[in-house]
Amino acid sequence: MHVRFLVPGNVRHGSGGNKYNAKLAEHLAALGADIETVVVDGDWPVGSPADRQRFAEALDGGATVIADGLVAGGAPDEIAGAAGKGTKVWILSHMALADHDDLEAKALAAAAGIICPSAHAAAELGAKYGALDVVVATPGAASAGVSAGSVPTHIVSVAALLPNKSQTLLVEALSQLHNLEWSASLIGSHDPDPAYAAKVRDAVEHYGLQQRVTLTGELTGQELEDHWHKADLSILLSRSESFGLVVTESLAHGVPVIVRQGTGAVEALGGTGAGAALDLSDLNTLTMTLRAWLTDPALQQRWRNNALQARQHLRGWDATAATVLKAIT
CATH class of the missing domain: 3.40.50.2000 (Glycogen Phosphorylase B;)
Incomplete structure (x- = not known):
């Protein structure tokens, strides 16, 4: 299946959210999904009208979309518009937005589904917005060599x-x-x-x-x-x-x-x-x-x-x- 994965362009350091997004895209592809990752520039989580228009265009024509909550949480109208055209928009909510509760509540309601990286993150969303149907997909860990330690510690x-x-x-x-x-x-x-x-x-x-x-x-x-x-x-x-x-x-x-x-x-x-x-x-x-x-x-x-x-x-x-x-x- 083809999946368009929309990620924020205004988080440029190695955040946990960025790392999760990259690993998820990589391993969805390894499982056979056709992954198209699109970096959406903008002053998220709400952005300007031009930013939200850019987001709407990125949603357009994608049968299945996973959108990072930092981009999607402040754009409920754009999600609802895409859903009306047949696009299934899944919001990947790494963490509830600190502000903009009204927008985020509407965005979550308009989405086809919600993905969270932990039960903790899902519980925080539930505490803010009531019962939600959330898929919890906890992060994986890549294999790594065992630390040798140091003296002094x-x-x-x-x-x-x-x-x-x-x-x-x-x-x-x-x-x-x-x-x-x-x-x-x-x-x-x-x-x-x-x-x-x-x-x-x-x-x-x-x-x-x-x-x-x-x-x-x-x-x-x-x-x-x-x-x-x-x-x-x-x-x-x-x-x-x-x-x-x-x-x-x-x-x-x-x-x-x-x-x-x-x-x-x-x-x-x-x-x-x-x-x-x-x-x-x-x-x-x-x-x-x-x-x-x-x-x-x-x-x-x-x-x-x-x-x-x-x-x-x-x-x-x-x-x-x-x-x-x-x-x-």
Whole structure:
């Protein structure tokens, strides 16, 4: 079957949504679907009239369309218009829009169906808009080499430098651990919010951590693999997260993870015991957890063993694509 996949053109860093979209398209094609990926430029999630007209044109003539919710959520009239011409528009909602509830509710109602990357994301939509028929297609994880770890232990945080990702909180917690041996890398793009990226750099300098905390910028390919290869612990402190692809990426490398309670990253970590989900209403919780991990070899080994065990049971992206393909056909 032919599927037109519409993705936003205004998210240019390596976001989880972008990675999910690319992997889904790749594996739908591997299952035999004819995938046409169209990047729709615009100031999404609502855009200008010209942006929405561009979106409407991208919808036109496609028998089956998957549209990223960042583009589709603010354009209910365009979706309804396409549906009236026989186009089945599936909205891939990575996360409910922060604003524009009225538009998003109408867009979801006009769509042929809704796909979410996690039960957490589906529940958030349901909490805002009532009962919805949602297909949950959790992300897969590519196979990866097992991390060798480092001496001293090395901590990685893989996420764009954005306020939601809370890198300043991590730097503050690490600043309380000067007396222990560790190093850390903050791996993610500085481009989406240069002002916040500057705050992260300033925090590193303020606490005198320049020799211990490295801001690498966004890394891909072998450069990123090199950092995973020396990682002992991964940290994702997002205040909101639909799933957290970096969690399964960590586990695929046998690296345990600390995440924030109340986010979709908890779903990604599951009951593996390969790390911890923390209530971060108090900074001391993170500091104490890191101190406990850094000073307790038995805890390190237990988390590591659980990560290696979880690594054996990760779903592949072929399962994600199969779930979506079954739904849209």
